[in-house]
Amino acid sequence: MRVDDWRNLPASALEPVYEGERSRWANGLQWDLTGSLRVLEQARAAGTLPGLVVRGPGQSIVGWTYFLVQQGVLQVGALHARTADGVRLLLDAIFKSPEASLAHEVLLFVYPDSPACESALQRRRFAVTRYWYLRRTLERSCVVPPDPALRAVLDSDGPDLVRLFSRAYAGVPGARCFAPHGRLDEWAQYLGQLTRGTALGQFLPDASLVTAGESRTSLAGASIVTALSERTIHLAQIVVDPAARRQHLASRMLDALLSWGVQHDRATATLLVSEENPQARALYDARGFVQTGYFLHAERPLGRRVLSPPVAVSA
Numbered sequence: 001m002r003v004d005d006w007r008n009l010p011a012s013a014l015e016p017v018y019e020g021e022r023s024r025w026a027n028g029l030q031w032d033l034t035g036s037l038r039v040l041e042q043a044r045a046a047g048t049l050p051g052l053v054v055r056g057p058g059q060s061i062v063g064w065t066y067f068l069v070q071q072g073v074l075q076v077g078a079l080h081a082r083t084a085d086g087v088r089l090l091l092d093a094i095f096k097s098p099e100a101s102l103a104h105e106v107l108l109f110v111y112p113d114s115p116a117c118e119s120a121l122q123r124r125r126f127a128v129t130r131y132w133y134l135r136r137t138l139e140r141s142c143v144v145p146p147d148p149a150l151r152a153v154l155d156s157d158g159p160d161l162v163r164l165f166s167r168a169y170a171g172v173p174g175a176r177c178f179a180p181h182g183r184l185d186e187w188a189q190y191l192g193q194l195t196r197g198t199a200l201g202q203f204l205p206d207a208s209l210v211t212a213g214e215s216r217t218s219l220a221g222a223s224i225v226t227a228l229s230e231r232t233i234h235l236a237q238i239v240v241d242p243a244a245r246r247q248h249l250a251s252r253m254l255d256a257l258l259s260w261g262v263q264h265d266r267a268t269a270t271l272l273v274s275e276e277n278p279q280a281r282a283l284y285d286a287r288g289f290v291q292t293g294y295f296l297h298a299e300r301p302l303g304r305r306v307l308s309p310p311v312a313v314s315a
Contacts, residue, residue, distance in 0.1 A: 201226030
């Protein structure tokens with residue numbers, strides 16, 4: 001097998017890769033990747049998004065990845081190969097990339113296409129956490145009366161949302177997959193990705209809710225909702241200020257989301273929850289969500305390391 005820089009390939013070479021990925025997400029997650037893949041290809045073709053492919057027999061692409069460096073963190077957005085050897089080959093090539101020399105750690109959040117991905121990450125000394133992908137069918141029984149304490153998110157809520165996310169996730173290890181160092185600028189960037197990007201679907205401001213804190217000048221809770229497809233809505237985030245917990249805010253916002261989905265002719269609601277958050281998982285189980293897949297969050301420092309023999313990447 002051989003590793004190539006994907007920026008040197010014609011668009012036609014990546015079309016089967018994108019089509020396979022689009023089909024895999026649609027069938028497994030009810031998630032339409034069309035918009036995200038379009039943005040991905042534009043960045044790849046422009047040469048601004050580093051990535052690699054693994055070539056197999058007949059020069060066919062049997063593995064691929066892309067990544068970028070943000071504030072000293074090498075963030076990997078995809079990691080796919082048919083075998084564990086292929087995944088490890090990609091990882092070793094990432095570690096030896098010019099971008100890796102600019103980073104002090106590497107983070108991944110990926111939808112694996114086989115158990116080989118998790119095995120390869122563990123072999124390369126990554127700390128790996130599963131995020132369960134949960135789904136439930138929306139039906140008339142989900143409809144509840146409007147909650148007067150909840151209102152739709154406004155553009156002007158941005159700064160308060162950033163501060164709320166920071167307070168809600170303070171000291172939570174799982175927050176590293178959203179804001180690696182917990183800084184306000186990282187939370188602002190993450191919130192911008194949710195509300196202006198397409199990686200987690202199209203932001204739905206009317207379905208996203210906030211509730212005011214006691215001072216009325218801060219937020220006590222918020223939910224950020226996106227559309228993964230025409231009929232699927234996704235709870236991208238639900239956060240509650242530590243000072244406002246035990247008021248059932250999370251369950252009230254979740255119930256309001258399910259109700260909104262039915263009233264707006266959506267068929268399915270989905271979300272992700274860490275295996276390290278059994279309390280949230282219990283809430284979602286009680287609301288009828290069932291596990292249908294999982295994502296992997298993995299991290300490790302970048303420094304002195306022992307890898308397999310040098311990987312040749314063709315220019």
